[in-house]
Amino acid sequence: MIFVLKVTTNKEEKVVDLIAEHVMKKTIPVYAIAHPEGLRGYIILEAQDRDSAEDACFNLPYVKGIIGKTISYEEIKNMLEVNVETVNIEEGDIVEILSDTLKKEKAKVTRIDRQKGEVVVNLLGAVVQIPVTIKMEDVKVIRRSSEAGDDDDEEMEE
Incomplete structure (x- = not known):
């Protein structure tokens, strides 16, 4: 009961x-x-x-x-029951951070942990590339890795 x-x-x-x-x-x-x-x-x-x-x-x-x-x-x-959401984030996607101190920063996804619901990103505007772990719900995909050309990524990193 x-x-x-x-x-x-x-x-x-x-x-x-x-x-x-x-x-x-x-x-x-x-x-x-x-x-x-x-x-x-x-x-x-x-x-x-x-x-x-x-x-x-x-x-x-x-x-x-x-x-x-x-x-x-x-x-x-x-x-x-735990609902595992299917999130359409993939490695290489360009995302915008929606919360915390990095709000409105753009970053590139380097790793995804679906079980914890976290993504590891590198900030595009940063001089030194430091991996930052963020919850999946705190990022929004701006551009897919399939849409982004390799030339665009190199220009953003420079």
Whole structure:
């Protein structure tokens, strides 16, 4: 059975740790504890029955209570499963950085780590080429490597 616990906002991770510790100590039949991204003030707990769920969070700080109705896995599946986005960034593409201190800088992609969601880029305007690791969502493709001629790349690097 899957239950939703109401907890103090921004203390969700702390509560997950407290519940996990409490469950291990007392060997309560709790199968999973999750705090999905974007679900502030709530924790999802899978336990054998309602009594087990209540025992797991009884008298713990930051826990306000259990929401009365149990939920099915189908209702929370989209929050728990990781969606791997297909990003159309390739090595050699020219990108624009969208955030942080390098905002609006142009760079060339040298390496892609799809599992971490990161790209390693070299800034085009820099005198010394230093590889910078940036999240994929923080870059926008300006020109594809197939569109960019080799002459253009050499001119930009000089």
